[in-house]
Amino acid sequence: MLQSQLFTKTRKEAPKDEVTTNAQLLIRAGFVHKEMAGSYSYLPLGRRVLLQIESIVRDEMDRIGGQEVRMATLQPSEPWKQTGAWDKVDVIFKINSRTEKEYTIGQSAEEIVTPIAQEYVRSYKDLPVAVYQIGQKYRDELRAKSGIMRGREFSMKDMYSFHETQEDFDRFYAIAKEAYLKVYKRCGLVAKVTEASGGSFTEKLSYEFMVLTGAGEDDILYCDACSYCVNAEITKQQEADACTRCNKGTLARAKASEVGNIFDLGIKYPKDFGFTYKNKEGEDAYPIMGCFGIGITRLMGVIAEALSDDGGLVWPESVAPYRVHLISLATDDLEVSSTANLLYDALLDLGVDVLYDERKGVSAGEKFNDSDLIGIPLRVIVSKKTLAEGKFEIKHRASGESEWVSREDLLARFV
């Protein structure tokens, strides 16, 4: 991608209303555009990051047997009335058609997926099964906040599984938990599995996946010796208490952001819809159901919060909009620009995603600052200086370290 043709431009200052790091940086760098409180448009760079995160999530869900679907976002009110959510859940948007019919736009899909599963799951032989989707969700939040981290419209991966027995559900629950941890790790984050309330879904505990960041809106207590972690709102334990699980460590308190949540839904939804299957004994039985969510856009916000520095965004390679930011200084110099052009083509031939800053009349300082702000992991500089050395300069965004390498060595890294 030629930067001179990129749809967006950077800006020096963030809109004064934005105080959170993710909103300031993502807007300044041109990744997102705010439409209204809690509703953002994702521009080319932001969209690319979302695609990267989605592909990681998709990969991990596929690995544990999830099958991707795309359920309707515009939904009838009937199933929501059938489960009682229409009146009980206050964040659902309700809309009326011209003919006074009632609809909702999806904020979650239990009411949609359960009747679909009912159509196809007739026998124990059809179980277990897990389907997921990645897409926009809508919640009528009273207060959207923190940039893209809590919106009225956001992107979420939601998976739903159905099982014959509690044991089988527990097995899958554990597998899904591991898959979730891999997702966060691949996104460059450390997430803690946190015991939390099951909300209005279930009496049981649910597990939240929490990333430690000051921008988070949850308080958690976690053990400094084992993996125990609990949402502060459901426990009487306090900071500095001894850990009740390992009896060795002590509990620390921290702000964290919830980037995923998994629930044991039991048989609530199958029961609401009269969804049974024939078990081995030929009897009707309700399947055990689970739901598993990952906030895609929130994850992007948390990465922006947790991994940025004073210069701007610092994307891990796995989710970066481009892998290489090629910067040509002295664009009027024929030798410099042709060397840079050739390197750009060579990288593209190797299948490397490159943002190429070949803008004319833009000072070196401005290009460097823009590059810092956009946060692509690897910067390759072509200038009179590098030409004199017969090498290219590589600078790593995260560490700030730079190295000088030959063209062969540079290209060899991407083979």
Place this chain on the structure above:
RNA sequence: CGGGGCGUGGUGUAACGGCUAACAUGUCUGGUUUGGGACCAGAUGACUCCGGGUUCGAAUCCCGGCGCCCCGACCA
């Protein structure tokens, strides 16, 4: 939803109730320049959020909306 703050060119700011709403940045022209937002000249761009009111006169004061941000509550 309760409380607080803020609404002025695209962005960030300024302007005592009083002159043609100022400055920076951006954008456009031309020139110069190319290792950390460089420089020169010119140009462009605002119904001062909306609606009322007070006043000879309102960006400025008053009332009512709307919007945005923050705290709290909420959080399928």
